[in-house]
Amino acid sequence: MSVIGKYFIFLRTLFGKGEKMSVYWRRLMEECVGIGVSSIFLVAIVSTFIGAVSCIQTAYNLVSPIIPISTVALIVRDMEILELAPTITCIVLAGKVGSNIASELGTMRITEQIDALEVMGINSSSYLVLPKVVAAMLTFPMLVIFSAFLGILGGYLAGTLTGVITERDYLYGIRDSFVPYNIFFMCVKPFVFGFLIATISSFKGFFTEGGALEVGRSSTEAVTNSCISILIADYLLAQLLL
């Protein structure tokens, strides 16, 4: 419980007296590149293959003559939009971004760089962490939209190239019974997950004590705690918004 209390106190310090807006803007742009742009390749690879595998496995399970083959594309689409793109992508990002944030801040802590900021009278948590949190909340939804697109494209490529579904059936399936609200739901998830990953990882890194071993431990804890929080938040969001 004390850790959770400390986490909320830490969150409050992020919004304490900060620095000049120009400083935050520059930091935000740096973090958007570090968190968002640098994750594009990983997200692209993971999403395309998950989409492809989803299509092949769904087709393998749908062998009934009374179910039209276009249902495969419909299932791939809904799986991508509702779960795979937002949740799996964010779990992958928790590994990449979360460990990066925790190890960066942990190293800054043990090498006294955070102390140096505090001695200068700079709100170190606000200066270092707030741009990361905002950048994650901005870029994660974009990455998830990109992921969903590539996942559906991956399903199309795998389905049509292996002959399990025709191009016509796939295009019909992904447009069939489409619920636009699901897109909104897909975008809310990474917004929340981005906040959780960035704040939990920053919290773990910011309060690292010791040396290299503890930085590694903080990094591992950041990833595991972020993943657990994503799964809990995923359930709560589904319960609340669907």
Add this chain to the structure above:
Amino acid sequence: MIEVNNIAKAFNGKEVLKGITASFTKGETNLIIGGSGTGKSVLLKCMIGLVRPDQGNVLYNGRDFYNCDKETQQSIRREMGVLFQGGALFDSKTVEENVRFPLDMLTDQTIQEKQERVAFCLQRVGLEAAAKRMPSEISGGMKKRVGIARAIVMNPMYLFCDEPNSGLDPLTSVKIDELIKEITEEYQITTIIITHDMNSVMEIGQNIMFLYQGSKLWEGVNSDIIKTDVPELKEFLFSNKLLREMER
């Protein structure tokens, strides 16, 4: 001038500082010496506000650091320059950006003014040629000098150095010591150096305070330290075989 009054600090019930009282003079190099684990760095952290003491106060020219409003505390912080043990340079910034950082964050100077000030500070520590290099590309001694340049860039009134010679060869240590002493006298800064380097004690120790197990055991100037009859200080001073033989 900096005064510390009755500073005490304990961690998990273990007393690390036991009522330290001292004053540190302007324009002189004030050394805090002692073995490892005697509370030197904790005392420094209490003085610069990184660790809040359990009791006592720290006065900066009469202003009580822990019992003043936030604005005063902030202005005192901006009068401090701190050289950390490992330099504490920001890895993602070049040497020049590291030195310019306090100016970017805390002042409204123009780019031209900042560049001039950074160039002056780097030239003062003899590192103008390394301005564009990353901290990972420079040696330990250079990192310390960049740390000094960053510490003086805001024209501080108080300079704190935490073991400026640690990890350096004897020749580089002497150069760093000389640089700190020159800067202290040139800008009339109140400088406090944490060290257990005997060369520093003998070369630049104008006022010396010896800490032992969290208590102040001796205070004086470097010319008197050799003649001390405090057993703990004698043991500390003559732990080196060469010095032991010289004493005999």
